[in-house]
Amino acid sequence: MIEKALKGEPRYYMWLVFLLGIIGVGMGCWFYQLHKGLGITGMGRDISWGVYIAQFTFLVGVAASAVMIVIPLYLHNYKKYAKVVIFGEFLAIAAVTMCMLFIVVDIGQPQRMLNVLLHPTPNSILFYDMIVLAGYLLINIIVGYNCLLADAQHRPHPGWLKPFIWLSIPWAVSIHTVTAFLYAGLPGRHLWLTAVMAPRFLASAFASGPALLVLVLLIISRVSKFDPGRDALQTIAKTILYAMIINLFLVGMEVFTAFYSNIPGHMHPLQYLYAGLHGHGKLVAWMWTAAPFAAIGVILLLIPSARRHHGILAFACASIFLAAWIDKGIGLVIGGFIPNPFHRIIEYSATFPEISITLAIWAIGALILTVLHKVAIAVREEEASTT
Amino acid sequence: MYDAWKILVGLAIFVGLFTFAFWMNAGKAAPVPEVKIDTPEIKKMPEPERKCVEDKHFMRTTHMQLINDWRDMALREGNREYVNKRGEKYVVSLQNTCMKCHSNKKEFCDQCHNYTGVSPYCWDCHIEPKEEPKGNES
Amino acid sequence: MLGLPHRTERRAKRERVMSMNRRQFIKIAGLSTLFGLGGKGAFEILRPGMLDAAEHGHGAPALEEPAEPAIRWGMTIDVEKCAEPGVVDKCIKACHSVHNVPDFGDSKDQVKWLWQDDYEHTFAGNENQYMADHVKEFPFLCLCNHCDEPPCVRVCPTKATFRRPDGVVAMDYHRCIGCRFCMAACPFGARSFNWLDPRDALNEKEYNMEFPTRGRGVVEKCNFCVERLAKGLMPACVEAAPQALAFGNLADPDSNVRQILRKRPSMRRKLELGSEPSVFYLV
Numbered sequence: 001m002i003e004k005a006l007k008g009e010p011r012y013y014m015w016l017v018f019l020l021g022i023i024g025v026g027m028g029c030w031f032y033q034l035h036k037g038l039g040i041t042g043m044g045r046d047i048s049w050g051v052y053i054a055q056f057t058f059l060v061g062v063a064a065s066a067v068m069i070v071i072p073l074y075l076h077n078y079k080k081y082a083k084v085v086i087f088g089e090f091l092a093i094a095a096v097t098m099c100m101l102f103i104v105v106d107i108g109q110p111q112r113m114l115n116v117l118l119h120p121t122p123n124s125i126l127f128y129d130m131i132v133l134a135g136y137l138l139i140n141i142i143v144g145y146n147c148l149l150a151d152a153q154h155r156p157h158p159g160w161l162k163p164f165i166w167l168s169i170p171w172a173v174s175i176h177t178v179t180a181f182l183y184a185g186l187p188g189r190h191l192w193l194t195a196v197m198a199p200r201f202l203a204s205a206f207a208s209g210p211a212l213l214v215l216v217l218l219i220i221s222r223v224s225k226f227d228p229g230r231d232a233l234q235t236i237a238k239t240i241l242y243a244m245i246i247n248l249f250l251v252g253m254e255v256f257t258a259f260y261s262n263i264p265g266h267m268h269p270l271q272y273l274y275a276g277l278h279g280h281g282k283l284v285a286w287m288w289t290a291a292p293f294a295a296i297g298v299i300l301l302l303i304p305s306a307r308r309h310h311g312i313l314a315f316a317c318a319s320i321f322l323a324a325w326i327d328k329g330i331g332l333v334i335g336g337f338i339p340n341p342f343h344r345i346i347e348y349s350a351t352f353p354e355i356s357i358t359l360a361i362w363a364i365g366a367l368i369l370t371v372l373h374k375v376a377i378a379v380r381e382e383e384a385s386t387t
Numbered sequence: 388m389y390d391a392w393k394i395l396v397g398l399a400i401f402v403g404l405f406t407f408a409f410w411m412n413a414g415k416a417a418p419v420p421e422v423k424i425d426t427p428e429i430k431k432m433p434e435p436e437r438k439c440v441e442d443k444h445f446m447r448t449t450h451m452q453l454i455n456d457w458r459d460m461a462l463r464e465g466n467r468e469y470v471n472k473r474g475e476k477y478v479v480s481l482q483n484t485c486m487k488c489h490s491n492k493k494e495f496c497d498q499c500h501n502y503t504g505v506s507p508y509c510w511d512c513h514i515e516p517k518e519e520p521k522g523n524e525s
Numbered sequence: 526m527l528g529l530p531h532r533t534e535r536r537a538k539r540e541r542v543m544s545m546n547r548r549q550f551i552k553i554a555g556l557s558t559l560f561g562l563g564g565k566g567a568f569e570i571l572r573p574g575m576l577d578a579a580e581h582g583h584g585a586p587a588l589e590e591p592a593e594p595a596i597r598w599g600m601t602i603d604v605e606k607c608a609e610p611g612v613v614d615k616c617i618k619a620c621h622s623v624h625n626v627p628d629f630g631d632s633k634d635q636v637k638w639l640w641q642d643d644y645e646h647t648f649a650g651n652e653n654q655y656m657a658d659h660v661k662e663f664p665f666l667c668l669c670n671h672c673d674e675p676p677c678v679r680v681c682p683t684k685a686t687f688r689r690p691d692g693v694v695a696m697d698y699h700r701c702i703g704c705r706f707c708m709a710a711c712p713f714g715a716r717s718f719n720w721l722d723p724r725d726a727l728n729e730k731e732y733n734m735e736f737p738t739r740g741r742g743v744v745e746k747c748n749f750c751v752e753r754l755a756k757g758l759m760p761a762c763v764e765a766a767p768q769a770l771a772f773g774n775l776a777d778p779d780s781n782v783r784q785i786l787r788k789r790p791s792m793r794r795k796l797e798l799g800s801e802p803s804v805f806y807l808v
Contacts, residue, residue, distance in 0.1 A: 037741040038703075039720030044633025048708040048718060108703020108718065108742025115683040115702050126682035126706055187676050187798040188712025265650050341714035342642060343649035346633070462697050465689055467755045483735050511740040512698060514625075514732050 001145075001152055004378035005371045011223075015370065019363045026360020029353035030105060038108060040353050046340040047348035049333055051358050052106035056099050058208070058329035059365075060179040061201060063095035063136065065209020067172035068239050074165050080232045083380065086151075087220070087228075088213055089144035090372035092172075095209075096137040098365040105357050125181045132175045139168045144372075152379045154386075176201045183336065191269035191336040194257075200250040201328075206243035208324035210236045211297075211317040218314050220373065226380045230308075237313060241301040244320050248294060251327075272345065273335045280345040283335065286326050294323035420498035428488045440469065440477050440484070451507070454481060481513050490516035597692035598671065598749055599775035599803035600760075601785050604663040606769035613641050613664045619765035620747070625738040627719075627726035636717040636726075638747040639668045639762055647806075648794060660808055666762070666770075669694060669715040669747035670794065670802030677707035677716065686744070692775070692803060693749045701743040708744060712795050713802070716746045775803060 033040050043050040069088035072078035104110050121127050143164050150157045180198035187193065214236050217228040258266035271277050273287045297319035306312045339345050350358070403410075429437060439446050441453065460466045461479040469477045478484050489495045492515045500507065607613050620626070620639040629635045645652050647665040671694045678688050685701035688694050708716045722741045732738075736752065739745050750760035763770040773782035782805070791805040 037719065037721045039634045041720075042633075044720065045635055045637075045717055046633070046714070048705045103704075106704070108705070108744075109701065112683075112700070112702045115685075115700055119683045119700065121682050121684050124680055124682040124706070126680065126704060130682070182706070183709075186680070186710045187800065188795060189709065337709075339649075341649070341712055342646040344646065458699055462695065462699075463687070465691070465751065465755070482737060508740070512737040514734055514737060516734070 001149060001375060001379075002371075004375045007378075008374060012370075012374070016367065019367045019370070022363040023360045023367070026357045026363070029356040030360070032353055033105070033357065034110075038106075040351060042348050042350045042354060044346070044348075046344070046346040047334060047337045049106070049337070050348055051330070051350045051354060052102045054329045054333035055358060055361070056102035056106070057179055057182075057201075057333060058325055059095045059099045059102070060133070060176050061205025061324075061328065062209040062212060063092045063099065063133075064172040064176040064202070064205050065213070066092035066140065067169050068206050068210050068243075069213070069236070070165060070168060070172075072235070074162075075169070078235070080229055080235065083226075084213075084217060084228050084232050084236075086144060086148055086376050087217060087373060088210075089140050089147075090376060091209070091213055091216065091369060092140045093137065093144060093372065094365045094369040096133055096140070096175075097368055098361050099133055100137075101361045101364060102358075105361070125178060125185060129175075129178050129182060132171065132178050136168070136171050136175050139164055139171060143168060148376055148379055151383065154383075173202065176205050183332075188341060189336050190258075190263075190265040191332070194254060196250050196253055200247060200254075203243050203247035203250060204324045204328055207240050207247055208321050208328075210240045210243070211321040211324070214240070214317045215314060215321070216369070216373070218310060220377060224377045224381065225384060226377050227384075233310075233313065234307065237301055237307050237317070240317065240320060241298065244294065244298055244301075244324075247324070248298070268339055268343075269335045272338045273331050277339065278345055280338075280347055282347045282349060283331055286330055290323040290326035290331070293319040294327075297323060417502055420502040421494070422498045423491060423494040424489070426488060426490045428490060438473075439488075440471050440475075442472075454485075454509075457481070481509065486513075486516050491518060492516065493518060595776060596690070596774050597673065597776040597803065598754070599692070599773065599782050599805065600668075600749075600763070601771045601782050601789075601791065601805045601807055602666050603769045603771075603807045604660070604665055605808070606766070607666055608659075608663045609769075612766045612769050613666060615765045616666060616762040616770065617641065619761040622731065623733050623736060623750075623753075623761045624748070625723075625727055625733055625736055626745075627723035627738070629721070629726045634720040636719065636723065636745065638717075638745070639666060641665065642667050648792065650795065651797075663808075665806065667713070667715070668762075668804065669749070670713050670800070670804045671747075671749055673801035673803065674799060676710040676712065676798075676800055680706045680710040682706065689751070691754075693751055693754075694746075695748060695751060696743075696745060698737075698739050698743045698745065703742040703744065705744060712798050712800065716744050718742075718744050 041050060041052075066088040069081050069085045073081040073085050104113065107113065116127055116130050143161055146161055147157050177198045180201040183189070183192035184194060184197035214233060217233065220226055221228055255270060258270050268277060272280065273283050275281070276284050297316045300306045300312055300316035300319070307316070334348050338347070441449075446453070457469065457479045458481075460469070467479045469479045471477065486492070492510070607616075617639050621628070621637075624638060626638050627636050641664045644656060644661050644663060644665060647667060671692055673692065675686075675688055675694045677686050678694060681687070682704060683700050683702055685697045686694065686707055687697070703718065705718055708718060719739055719741050723738050727738060750758070750762075753760060758764070759767075760770075760772050763772045771782050771785055773780040775782055777783060785807070786805060789807045791807050793802045793805055795802075
């Protein structure tokens, strides 16, 4: 089946070469980082996690969001998702792979990574994170591959897949809950120490992941003969809309609790992120980029006539994806370290090699996604031509 | 029709890469390790008492596991005393026990490690003894 | 207790050891938890009654310990005495030279085991308005608090950092994967990561040949001088300034530190987090 990924138009190959170019530069930077140490990044004693872990956190959400397609299709028999579910599952595979790569590049001794399994430590959330992520990847590979194989051979989906599909639903929730627990269980980091962390993670994930899926599907419908279906796109758009509204609501909860209680420790990180603190405010511009994009995205999706226009739908999804990415892929992780335990503000900015490595991993994700989706498109086009 | 030549070229490249290590080292005989135990500290011991923490054969075959166990004993279990099969006591420490006698890392440790192509990371952290400049040796 | 002399050989010969040692026990217990057997159930199957003993102790190493530990090392720091000229620098220098702590200056890559800060920042969040002027100006020595309930130990995915039965929060640099979860978890900023090769920031001529350096990519911190305690010596900082620092057994009501704490008012950092620091500041 995978041979279907080898036959493509020149622009398909140009896209792959472009991605490989970015990956090449990032690989070079990664070897440099392995040689010199993580000191070549912008991370330091005070901001000890940076853009790598932030991407990891964000992408766990993207991976989990496949469940927003799986639930309507398999639990509520919403048939209009039958054609697109495979694209969601493949998006999850690409996202989990990126998550794992971000962990590999972030840790100081990657060659010792299997110590996590060699010395299993059930009191560490990271231990569970490794288990649930690996499990989620496996489930999606099993389900995605077998469903597509059955489609290609014009057979019904095998019945033994059903338990795996059902399992994938709570499992998707678990990966992002566990990832939220990485943060929410730490004493002394006030921005993270909140019970709504996991719900908020899930809400922003169920907005940003499907938003990315809509964008991908819109691109696919332009470059191939595959049509995801107007109704499918509109239903995903509604999912994005409600998830994003819940996410913004939960952000509001955080702001209320911190500021009405007037506890300095809880207010400081939010002040740093949105207004700057003691003259430091490197992330303020980012956060105030995210806010209007979130608002615009929500408003556009709320208006049915706007939502139905594919150009506007694409813009709204891109806005929401960008807003969620800034919120989780930058603000949340870095903001949690500011101010530091001594109430000093040490700021962070990513370095060139760090950004190159980050882009390379995104490119690897895009490459995996492209190849997997190419196969899926080929199968869907065949189906369309035979029926 | 089945692209036989492509497959053959691909196979040739694969075999070439797979056996790279052999091509790379062909014709180069690695010198047989010469392990020296003539450090000042060892020479100080009278001949009959010139013994390592365990016997020579054991140390040759099992020193890596002994060192691994010592690591866990000292660091994790807080037990810094090792009693050997002869009933003698030693301080559990790579730097302060092993390397006090074997102060010639290059002529001792490295000899076999280089020969067998292993590079243990002990000395990334543990400080190797400053070796006496050459010429003192007779 | 552990049959140490021949353990290595036994393992080498792959003899079957019928009795289960502690490590195997914890592994099995952990794996059973993972596979949904349920932690408590697994404990009950393996060693009836063991769990209750462990629950009253302090974390994993307490499995073999009695409910009340015989030793819990702790430290008192007399901040007024630290204000005397040279005391703080002498302590820091003693610590950093005996442990081969690299000097990256005041950069993002810096590594520190023992350092100085002021009242306002050391007690950030708990700083008292209108604190006595002299307290505000005293230097506060900062180090790992060797918490009784250490958050760093709780989050470590490999048990590379662990609480010893004597209360010292130790690091196993051989096992650390450098994930820095412990740094995010430590509310005291006591942990440093080796962002670069520490040997590049050390003077080879000033190495303490009896102690290792660390390698790139692992987290390090104050170890309460366990290597010196094993020899019956005081921690290096205490030896450098015995008039200002005292070290002893907090679990013993008659120990030097307990006697001091009975007489003098003291403060500890961030008590509201429940980590129970073992470092007490006398003011």
